Amino acid sequence: MSTASPIAPAASPAAPSPWQGFVAYLTPLRLALALGLAGLAAVMLGPIFIIPFPVLLGRTMFVGLWALLAFAAAGQWPRRLPRWWARWLFQVLVVALAVPVATLLVYLVAVGGDFASLIRSEGRVMGFLWIAGSGLLVGPLLAMGALYRQRDAEARNQALSFELERSELERRALDARLRLLQAQVEPHFLFNTLANVRALVEAGSPQAAPVLRSLIAYLRAAMPRLQDETACLADELGLVKAYLELMHLRMPDRLVYEIAVPSELLRLRFPPMALLTLVENAVRHGIDPSEEGGRIELGGLREDGQVRLWVSDTGVGLVQQMGSGTGLRNLRERLQVVYGEGAALDLQENQPHGLRAEIRFTP
Amino acid sequence: MTALIPPTAPTALIADDEPLLRDSLQRALAAAWPELRVLATARNGREAVELFEQHEPDIVFLDVHMPGMNGVEAARQIARRAQIVFVTAYEQYAVQAFEQGALDYLVKPVDELRLADTVQRLQERLRARAAGTPQPQLDLQAAIETLARKLMQPESGAGAATSAAGHLQWIRASVGSTLKLIPVDQIVFMRSDEKYTLVVWHEGEALIRTPIRELVEQLDPQRFVQVHRSVVVNLHAVSHVTRGPNETADLHLKGRPEILPVSRSYLHLFRQM
Numbered sequence: 358m359s360t361a362s363p364i365a366p367a368a369s370p371a372a373p374s375p376w377q378g379f380v381a382y383l384t385p386l387r388l389a390l391a392l393g394l395a396g397l398a399a400v401m402l403g404p405i406f407i408i409p410f411p412v413l414l415g416r417t418m419f420v421g422l423w424a425l426l427a428f429a430a431a432g433q434w435p436r437r438l439p440r441w442w443a444r445w446l447f448q449v450l451v452v453a454l455a456v457p458v459a460t461l462l463v464y465l466v467a468v469g470g471d472f473a474s475l476i477r478s479e480g481r482v483m484g485f486l487w488i489a490g491s492g493l494l495v496g497p498l499l500a501m502g503a504l505y506r507q508r509d510a511e512a513r514n515q516a517l518s519f520e521l522e523r524s525e526l527e528r529r530a531l532d533a534r535l536r537l538l539q540a541q542v543e544p545h546f547l548f549n550t551l552a553n554v555r556a557l558v559e560a561g562s563p564q565a566a567p568v569l570r571s572l573i574a575y576l577r578a579a580m581p582r583l584q585d586e587t588a589c590l591a592d593e594l595g596l597v598k599a600y601l602e603l604m605h606l607r608m609p610d611r612l613v614y615e616i617a618v619p620s621e622l623l624r625l626r627f628p629p630m631a632l633l634t635l636v637e638n639a640v641r642h643g644i645d646p647s648e649e650g651g652r653i654e655l656g657g658l659r660e661d662g663q664v665r666l667w668v669s670d671t672g673v674g675l676v677q678q679m680g681s682g683t684g685l686r687n688l689r690e691r692l693q694v695v696y697g698e699g700a701a702l703d704l705q706e707n708q709p710h711g712l713r714a715e716i717r718f719t720p
Numbered sequence: 721m722t723a724l725i726p727p728t729a730p731t732a733l734i735a736d737d738e739p740l741l742r743d744s745l746q747r748a749l750a751a752a753w754p755e756l757r758v759l760a761t762a763r764n765g766r767e768a769v770e771l772f773e774q775h776e777p778d779i780v781f782l783d784v785h786m787p788g789m790n791g792v793e794a795a796r797q798i799a800r801r802a803q804i805v806f807v808t809a810y811e812q813y814a815v816q817a818f819e820q821g822a823l824d825y826l827v828k829p830v831d832e833l834r835l836a837d838t839v840q841r842l843q844e845r846l847r848a849r850a851a852g853t854p855q856p857q858l859d860l861q862a863a864i865e866t867l868a869r870k871l872m873q874p875e876s877g878a879g880a881a882t883s884a885a886g887h888l889q890w891i892r893a894s895v896g897s898t899l900k901l902i903p904v905d906q907i908v909f910m911r912s913d914e915k916y917t918l919v920v921w922h923e924g925e926a927l928i929r930t931p932i933r934e935l936v937e938q939l940d941p942q943r944f945v946q947v948h949r950s951v952v953v954n955l956h957a958v959s960h961v962t963r964g965p966n967e968t969a970d971l972h973l974k975g976r977p978e979i980l981p982v983s984r985s986y987l988h989l990f991r992q993m
Binding site for chain 2: 377378381510511514515517518521522544545547548549551552553555556557559560606607608609610611645646647648650675685686689698701703704705706712
């Protein structure tokens with residue numbers, strides 16, 4: 358559709374460096390939790406150790422801290438894991454590996470780096486096994502817990518957003534119905550048209566009766582009412598025709614129009630005022646501001662099960678006066694309420710000037 | 721025709737874009753004021769000013785709403801050189817301004833009694849001017865300026881307010897050979913792509929030349945926020961935010977697969993209330 362390349366999901370244009378992420382993960386709360394659990398382990402292991410409690414506490418805390426660092430690092434590095442490697446599994450395994458390594462490191466420091474003497478000291482081997490064992494029990498479990506919490510929060514977020522979206526849709530449907538009730542005839546249009554009718558009557562013109570008929574048809578359709586479920590495209594085109602006839606009467610030298618919608622589409626269910634909104638826009642913002650006026654064409658087409666209806670004008674085109682496009686926004690919402698999210702309203706500029714609005718929907 | 725007019729007969733110009741209404745006013749004037757000579761009729765403000773310069777009538781009937789140059793702008797240019805009567809179908813703001821500024825006006829469809837009043841007032845003014853009597857000079861120019869200002873006001877409240885705030889409402893983008901108009905509220909997000917900006921909206925995407933910095937300044941800040949050096953998102957299109965493993969976050973969009981990055985400096989936008 359355009360020259361743009363699609364965005365790869367989750368490919369951040371410039372995600373912060375892993376280092377930033379790593380440091381950011383180590384919040385005071387997480388550090389406190391790791392150290393606290395290490396303290397608890399030391400308290401529980403205390404009775405079976407002969408070394409002084411502060412030393413034991415130091416060792417468990419070191420291991421706890423190390424495991425936390427390993428967990429955080431495994432969340433950042435490597436940047437890409439093979440497809441068959443889940444990040445969570447990797448993190449848990451890294452923690453499981455980090456605990457014995459850290460414990461070994463602690464004991465190596467205690468014996469001055471002499472691995473052989475460490476192996477010979479039965480007490481130290483037992484100590485290593487106890488600390489590494491309890492670390493292995495707690496560390497990976499904790500890691501899994503942390504990951505689970507993260508997932509859970511994501512799932513809850515998602516559920517919440519679905520809920521929000523649904524209530525948003527309901528609100529929009531209601532809004533659309535309310536706005537239809539408020540639909541009203543613009544006083545400026547009404548009085549101007551009446552002035553024209555009066556001019557015709559005074560002049561004894563035979564045009565007076567058909568013009569009045571158009572005005573009545575227009576007014577009847579424009580009266581506030583609830584959404585008419587039975588309205589079809591033929592009804593809407595009748596209304597549009599009545600409106601265009603009235604406008605042509607008012608600006609005979611400036612407005613030319615043509616309605617060419619294939620008859621096979623006429624029985625389609627169609628929300629009232631939808632095409633009229635586009636035609637009114639074309640007259641009000643396209644033809645009327647132009648000294649020489651222009652042409653409005655209404656067309657339709659069914660293609661691959663999809664229906665396209667368009668209103669194209671040769672007026673002044675998009676100018677700032679067109680404002681916020683509230684009318685068009687309302688129309689888009691109404692179409693989506695009636696035909697579902699697939700319905701679309703599209704605006705294009707015509708060459709050399711003018712606007713083309715197109716409605717697309719699957720009936 | 722001009723040659724037949726006695727030099728003393730009052731003259732007028734009628735400007736209205738709707739031919740039936742021009743004729744109708746002319747007929748009504750012929751009945752209410754038979755001596756009045758309508759020298760010309762104009763279809764818009766520009767023609768009205770041209771024909772005024774050409775014929776210099778005593779009175780100009782100006783429809784307020786005309787294509788191109790409207791009646792108020794035409795009145796600005798004619799101002800004191802003629803008696804001006806505004807004609808309007810229904811323009812709440814205009815009618816208020818007419819009354820405050822003591823301007824002459826007629827409401828369409830023109831009522832005979834009302835027209836008779838106006839005619840009488842105009843006749844008195846013309847007589848006084850001919851006699852050289854000083855007239856209570858109302859500040860016509862100021863009244864017309866007020867009128868012009870009033871007409872500039874948006875007529876309906878909702879929606880127009882946003883455009884009054886000067887925010888961009890449409891983005892022009894060429895897609896293939898057509899020039900599309902994308903309503904900004906349909907935009908999901910925009911991403912700067914070297915010297916272009918990628919605009920993604922509900923029904924497609926397009927590249928435009930305007931840099932993302934310039935766009936951000938013109939958009940409604942309540943709706944569009946920058947979440948990353950190169951990304952601007954429509955808040956209405958965001959479904960949820962997930963905290964990344966670090967001080968960043970990912971924006972998930974309603975019904976779309978893209979995930980947008982939130983960099984650290986913009987994260988405060990998504991802190992919980």
